[in-house]
Amino acid sequence: MAILSVEGLHKRFGANHVLRGVDLSITEGERIAILGASGSGKSTLLRCLNFLELPSEGRIAFKGTPVDPRYRERDLAGLRRRIGMVFQQFNLFPHMTALENVMEGPRSVLGRPPAECEREAREQLARVGLAEKAEAYPSALSGGQQQRVAIARALAMHPEVMLFDEPTSSLDPELVGEVLRTIKALAADGRTMLLVTHEVGFAYHFATRVLFLHDGRIHEDGPPDAVLKNPRQDRTRAFLARFKEFEF
Amino acid sequence: MSYVWDFSPVFRDAGLLVEGLANTLKLSGLALVGGLVIGLLLALARIWGPRLVAWPAIAIIEFFRNTPPLVHFFWIFYALPIVTGVSLAPLAAAAIALSIQSGAFFAEVYRAGIESIERGQWEAGRALGMRFSALMRRIVLPQALRRMIAPLTERGFELVKTTALAATLAYGELLYQAMVITSRSFRPLELYTTVAVIFFVLLFGASLGIRWLEARVARGQR
């Protein structure tokens, strides 16, 4: 059974028709990299999966249960507890320490007792290699460290699906590696993960499946070897060629 | 011709001046609390209310911000009783007028503070599965409040200055008492200078306190 299935997804922002009919079936445990040019709709697609954007048309089902198209916030809140998201801009809560950020989900959303939340949070921070930064505020952390805290924050909820929206696009080049390594380490959990990224090399090694989005539609869908080494469409070839431009 | 200063009427009626100062503070306190509460209600109505609630809120905010406070005082004291049939004591009228007027300004401070919280914070909270009340309580308001301290205190400062207008409604605040004593003693220079000095000390002291508070909040801004 698909953990997430998308049928006929369209999304319009005013006159802008961003997603033009996306059909996607995601099996549990898949690690999917979503590539494409700016404006192709890849972030929008990801944000529809946890309903930060509401579909204009189409159906999304989680574990076989279709999501009520009335999209009431309180129903969506329940769903979002099971799907974690990491943002391009990290979006850590600046008035809380790293530890408090990671504790926040279990504490005020899941209602767990504070001591348990703290224990769990320290574990997650240790997992992303930031145990000693627990008492630090986001402003005292580098971009890479902040993003790793954000990953820990999402993991603390023990979600069944993890969504990464261009997690390294806002980072200085030297800091990209530490975040990618953290994400790579999560592969061992066997969790379903979707990653929107420009890091084609990382996608090749990390993903079990690669999607190439163009103009709001999926143009390529297959294992990394197929899509990235032997793409069928010229468009994909052209897109990938751009990444070779500065290789040396 | 040199003027001979004579502060004896000031000292003789010092008790009245003290009473006036107390009344100034009383009106300030009432209007401050009233204004903060009314401001919050207006702001919430304006940001999240359905049109039926939001539009009146916007009308009240814009009306009271773009008309002189003196007009509010007079309208509430002389005109409102005709509408409601209930006559108001000077303190009540002044407090109501000043509460709504400062509430209108506070409402815009609240709104700016809440809207200044970037979208990413809302999204991060929602992505964790937070509902609106938790979002406001844990994420948005704590951050917004820090930004609002400065403009709120500055507005409060203006409020204390505006209490002097209540003298026109014969409310016994500080300026009014000075007017009363002057009419008896005919020493306007000494009396009004004294009152100006008292106001100055009060307000300048308050402004130093505000600056200290703002510096403290900024330091804690991590």
Place this chain on the structure above:
Amino acid sequence: MEFDFREVLENIDLLARGAKLTIALWALAFIFGLVAGLPIGLARASTRWFAHGPATAWIEVFRNTPVLVQLVWFYFAFPVLTGMQMPAFVAAALGLALNTSAYCAEIWRGGIQGIVRGQWEAGRALGMTGPTLLRRIILPQAIRRMVPAFTNRAIELAKVTAIASVITVHELMYEARLLSANTFRPLEVFTVIAFVYFVVIYPATLLSYRLERRLAAKG
């Protein structure tokens, strides 16, 4: 409760007369304040204590006392000191003008001090001296930043003119109070007055927002 606006409308000429005085008061105070504010602001920004001290005192006195207290002082207390009688309008104009100069001084100071150090240095490196530097380099840049603050002050001053009615200046608010007392119709009179002020001030506020946005966009 019924509204009866007839008597208000019959006496609209009295209100208009008052409005003219309001405008005169406002214009006098604002222009003086704007112009006088510059040297005071510069003095406050100066490092020399004999400029900085008095300027700071001036500004703090006018900002830390209620306007009504200032007007009352100029009308009732000041003449005792000078031995000269002063008409209410003059007292009000004087009080408001000096008050405005204090607020404008702070705006000038903020605007000028907000100009990046490098601009001063670049000008001096070219061999410019104080007044030329100010005129050609600093002020043109500072003015763009200050316009929103000055328009806000102008709008605030429009509201403050009503206070002059308390010292019997026959401006709009005074005429309204007189009319209300004579016609026993405070509801109609004060409602009309409130609308008159609103109809003049609110568009000015909207324009100032638009101006602010336009200036912010140009950076």
